[in-house]
Amino acid sequence: MEFWFSEEQTPNVRFSIRVDRQLYSGKSEFQRIDVFESPEFGRFLTLDGYMMLTEKDEFIYHEMIVHVPMAVHPRVRDVLVIGAGDGGVIRELVRYPEIEHIDMVEIDPLVVEVCKKYLPKTACCLDDPRLSIHYADGLKFVRSPQERYDLIIVDSTDPFGPGEGLFTREFYGNCYKALRADGIMVNQHESPFYAEDAVACQRAHKRIVESFPISKVYQAHIPTYPSGHWLFGFASKKYHPLRDLDDTRWNLRGLHCKYYTTTLHKGAFYIPAYVEELLKDVE
Numbered sequence: 542m543e544f545w546f547s548e549e550q551t552p553n554v555r556f557s558i559r560v561d562r563q564l565y566s567g568k569s570e571f572q573r574i575d576v577f578e579s580p581e582f583g584r585f586l587t588l589d590g591y592m593m594l595t596e597k598d599e600f601i602y603h604e605m606i607v608h609v610p611m612a613v614h615p616r617v618r619d620v621l622v623i624g625a626g627d628g629g630v631i632r633e634l635v636r637y638p639e640i641e642h643i644d645m646v647e648i649d650p651l652v653v654e655v656c657k658k659y660l661p662k663t664a665c666c667l668d669d670p671r672l673s674i675h676y677a678d679g680l681k682f683v684r685s686p687q688e689r690y691d692l693i694i695v696d697s698t699d700p701f702g703p704g705e706g707l708f709t710r711e712f713y714g715n716c717y718k719a720l721r722a723d724g725i726m727v728n729q730h731e732s733p734f735y736a737e738d739a740v741a742c743q744r745a746h747k748r749i750v751e752s753f754p755i756s757k758v759y760q761a762h763i764p765t766y767p768s769g770h771w772l773f774g775f776a777s778k779k780y781h782p783l784r785d786l787d788d789t790r791w792n793l794r795g796l797h798c799k800y801y802t803t804t805l806h807k808g809a810f811y812i813p814a815y816v817e818e819l820l821k822d823v824e
Contacts, residue, residue: 626652628664695728734768
């Protein structure tokens with residue numbers, strides 16, 4: 542008998558992966574957490590039945606949400622990460638020796654425990670001495686700091702359930718205040734392809750544009766996310782993601798990536814016409 546995991550991406554579209562076995566199933570006070578093992582994508586994590594990451598393609602998401610801002614900002618010392626309980630963002634950040642401190646704010650301690658046990662490829666650096674983990678609501682946490690961070694990475698779930706507050710005008714405004722004068726905020730921006738997801742993209746972009754003087758969107762291809770076409774938001778007080786990209790400086794680091802390159806960085810900001818139209822409507 543075959544077993545399949547299926548995610549309903551729209552009322553008319555389902556994405557399915559054949560499963561060898563279920564490694565974990567549990568419920569925290571916030572959400573249901575499941576880890577499966579599959580022949581094609583390796584181990585994968587779902588929250589409330591929605592795909593969060595797979596071992597096979599997680600590198601695309603994590604490299605693009607971390608290395609894009611790191612190749613632009615000339616000196617990142619202090620970083621705030623909202624969400625990211627799977628550890629993939631932290632794994633990429635700790636590759637930079639100039640980063641002095643990382644605050645990671647994850648609402649659900651069980652996500653971190655489960656990922657440490659079942660997804661060690663992403664959760665491999667959660668014991669880095671520069672990292673402080675705060676089990677708290679990111680929306681509330683970011684209200685207090687003033688000009689404390691050089692970079693904020695919002696690695697949130699979708700804009701409903703526990704992650705809903707991380708797509709509000711209040712949240713983005715507080716991120717702006719928490720950043721230093723040349724700070725950058727990067728967030729996952731949903732997919733523009735299906736109608737309901739496109740509305741979430743527009744809503745998030747509108748609220749970021751209202752808070753930051755520089756607000757751009759870039760893209761990546763992530764096979765297991767709805768439609769495979771995924772967007773990220775780049776918002777900054779000072780730096781432009783293309784004009785201020787220092788590709789020579791970044792390439793001299795010698796960091797090996799499986800997806801990100803500084804050439805790809807440039808191309809990622811050249812988005813399709815339909816996405817330009819989608820975002821122009823709210824700008």
